[in-house]
Amino acid sequence: MSCEEPTTSPTPENNITVVSSDGKEFLLDLKLTEQSETLARLISNFEYDRTDVKKDPVPLGNITSAQMQKIIEWLQHHRYYPKWEQNDIHYSTSFTFETWVEEYLNIPNNEMFELLNAANYLNIPRLFSTICRIMASRITGKSAEQIRTVLNIKTDVKNDVYTGIPIQEDSSSSEDGMSEISLSPSPPPI
Amino acid sequence: MENTSKFPLLHLPILAIKEVLSEVTPLDLINFSMVSRKTRLIAQDPVTEFKKYVEYAMEVFNWPTVKxxxxxxxxxxxxxxxxxxxxxxxxxxxxxxxxxxxxxxxxxxxxxxxxxxxxxxxxxxxxxxxxxxxxxxxxxxxxxxxxxxxxxxxxxxxxxxxxxxxxxxxxxxxxxxxxxxxxxxxxxxxxxxx
Incomplete structure (x- = not known):
């Protein structure tokens, strides 16, 4: 059994055990689980916050031990942060991140992809939103061709050689068909 | 934070893709929609949302004028x-x-x-x-x-x-x-x- 050791060592009363997909167990302070809506709901449903309730280990079939370690690192760092609030109408995108976050997410893209999936599964909104903003920062300001390279997408659309704009191959998908360019067929000179 | 491995964005749950796209500009969305047929479908909702703003601007400020x-x-x-x-x-x-x-x-x-x-x-x-x-x-x-x-x-x-x-x-x-x-x-x- 491998146990993570948070700054404040969890006692049996204030922790739960989660089990990763590869069978590793992690002791998690209940305070940390508040950042995960999935875990918080589970704890509430099973009343694991009560000291007189027996806590069975929680299997997390979609999370590997490596991902769990990474997630616990995130939860530890944000332990005393205020509760995550949904963006309000005054929200504006910022692609500036605190140094700790930049270092934390300085990982290969495939690991970041897995971490985003894990954050989505465990419903950790601050982590989920942060990774999404990192991804958005890699798309923003780029041309379609550059985005293709970043996201490793092979094109399946034909682009106009001059403008780079996709040619509508399926005329039925041209919605309202409005355009500002010259008529096709164009009126020939008389 | 640049690295060479690819990030298969389109393999993410649609919720995550939409969250990523909610952070980019309308111009980025349009560039994204040009990447492939799938990205065009994905970008349809947010671009439609943006279109409402354009229509509002056209109606209220008479801009831009379609000539x-x-x-x-x-x-x-x-x-x-x-x-x-x-x-x-x-x-x-x-x-x-x-x-x-x-x-x-x-x-x-x-x-x-x-x-x-x-x-x-x-x-x-x-x-x-x-x-x-x-x-x-x-x-x-x-x-x-x-x-x-x-x-x-x-x-x-x-x-x-x-x-x-x-x-x-x-x-x-x-x-x-x-x-x-x-x-x-x-x-x-x-x-x-x-």
């Missing part, structure tokens, strides 16, 4: 819509506007009720017999031997004969038929004060 409108398959365009297009140039192929509606369109134009900015209309008609209904309004048939130079945009167009109609402010337009890729069109060019 030239070309609709290749225009069967969906109604008479009311045609009358509301305050464009300089309207080109409609495969239209469902009837001869009677076109007649009303020209009557409205001659009485300054609609399309005041129109300089160039090019619209499909069924046959030459349609002209009887369409021009059931005051007009003047010009001798076919008379050639005048009118303009489509900046391009000079020599027009032989045609039918002149006159707006109540004195503006004159010449209408004439033209076959284009096997279809018959009615062209209307307003005489510009150059």
């Amino acid at each position: 030239r409108l070309n609709i290749e398959k225009s069967t969906f365009v109604t008479f009311d819509q045609l009358s509301s297009f305050n464009c300089v140039s309207i080109h409609l192929s495969q239209t469902s506007i009837s001869d009677k509606e076109l007649n009303q369109f020209f009557k409205n134009w001659t009485t300054s009720k609609s399309n005041l900015n129109l300089q160039d209309l090019f619209i499909g008609i069924k046959d030459l017999e349609s002209l009887e209904t369409i021009f059931d309004l005051p007009h003047e048939v010009v001798d076919p031997g008379t050639v005048r130079t009118l303009h489509r945009g900046n391009h000079p167009i020599p027009v032989s004969g045609g039918i002149d109609i006159k707006r109540d402010d004195g503006t004159v337009a010449t209408c004439y038929t033209q076959v284009c890729i096997g279809s018959l069109y009615l062209a209307m060019l307003v005489h510009l004060k150059l």
